[in-house]
Amino acid sequence: MISMQHIKLRREERQILDDVSLDMREGQHWVILGRNGSGKTTLLEMMTGYMFPSSGVIDVMGNRYGECDIREVRTKIGYISQSLMEKLTLRDPVWEVVATGAYGFLRFYQEIPTDVQEKARGIIQDMNLGHMADQPLGTLSQGERKKIMLARALMADPQLLILDEPCAGLDLYEREKFLDQIEYLKNRNISLVYVTHHLEEIVPLFTHVALIHEGKLIAAGEKQDVLTPEILKQAYEVPLTLEWVDGRPWIRVRAGGL
Numbered sequence: 684m685i686s687m688q689h690i691k692l693r694r695e696e697r698q699i700l701d702d703v704s705l706d707m708r709e710g711q712h713w714v715i716l717g718r719n720g721s722g723k724t725t726l727l728e729m730m731t732g733y734m735f736p737s738s739g740v741i742d743v744m745g746n747r748y749g750e751c752d753i754r755e756v757r758t759k760i761g762y763i764s765q766s767l768m769e770k771l772t773l774r775d776p777v778w779e780v781v782a783t784g785a786y787g788f789l790r791f792y793q794e795i796p797t798d799v800q801e802k803a804r805g806i807i808q809d810m811n812l813g814h815m816a817d818q819p820l821g822t823l824s825q826g827e828r829k830k831i832m833l834a835r836a837l838m839a840d841p842q843l844l845i846l847d848e849p850c851a852g853l854d855l856y857e858r859e860k861f862l863d864q865i866e867y868l869k870n871r872n873i874s875l876v877y878v879t880h881h882l883e884e885i886v887p888l889f890t891h892v893a894l895i896h897e898g899k900l901i902a903a904g905e906k907q908d909v910l911t912p913e914i915l916k917q918a919y920e921v922p923l924t925l926e927w928v929d930g931r932p933w934i935r936v937r938a939g940g941l
């Protein structure tokens with residue numbers, strides 16, 4: 684699905700990514716973890732072809748970046764990020780915001796085909812937000828807006844869905860509702876790459892974790908192998924214990940560690 688080999692990125696004097704190699708296969712769902720500024724978003728921007736490495740090779744769904752039409756590859760990738768959220772127009776009706784995802788536009792300036800309208804309304808309905816479909820986006824709560832972003836990303840039937848901290852700023856209830864929606868994606872044939880700061884967001888659907896620290900990959904593999912107190916301490920520099928409850932990891936910081 685995604686292969687990144689020996690990725691390096693240098694900006695001025697800083698090595699932002701330092702020889703990162705990752706192999707994400709079909710049927711796997713990955714979480715990327717790491718502290719602020721460790722390079723997570725930069726990795727996502729490379730997967731989506733918005734940034735290029737100084738050296739290294741990236742293949743996404745069989746396409747080698749630099750030798751293919753990236754716009755074509757992007758039609759198969761859904762990308763949810765705060766910066767995209769900020770570009771959406773709050774006065775547009777929810778169903779129209781979702782419908783734009785079929786084309787990758789931010790807004791429509793022409794008639795929207797009926798089948799696209801119906802598909803958008805169908806996805807909104809599936810997320811139990813049907814009653815809000817005609818409201819302006821700006822009247823929705825942050826959690827509802829995140830779900831609308833997810834609905835918008837699904838409009839193009841992506842094979843790959845990349846989510847950059849989708850639960851940031853959500854309260855416990857809204858976060859759990861959003862994660863429910865993510866779990867529901869296991870019924871679709873979509874591979875997920877999910878960036879978060881919060882381990883408890885690693886719901887059972889996720890199979891693999893990559894842990895990045897100061898631009899270097901500390902560990903990558905099956906989640907039970909990567910999510911150990913010893914490995915996590917290398918990235919977070921805080922002594923902690925980890926407990927698995929209902930298939931989710933929960934973390935406790937031990938006193939006196941900092």
Ligand SMILES: Nc1ncnc2c1ncn2[C@@H]1O[C@H](COP(=O)(O)OP(=O)(O)OP(=O)(O)O)[C@@H](O)[C@H]1O
Pocket residue numbers: 694699717718719720721722723724725726
């Ligand atoms: N275009 C750029 N020029 C210079 N430095 C950059 C550029 N893009 C990113 N950086 C730096 O690279 C580092 C990694 O940034 P990145 O946004 O990938 O981190 P992150 O792990 O996503 O952080 P956060 O969790 O805080 O969002 C940061 O120190 C950032 O300042």
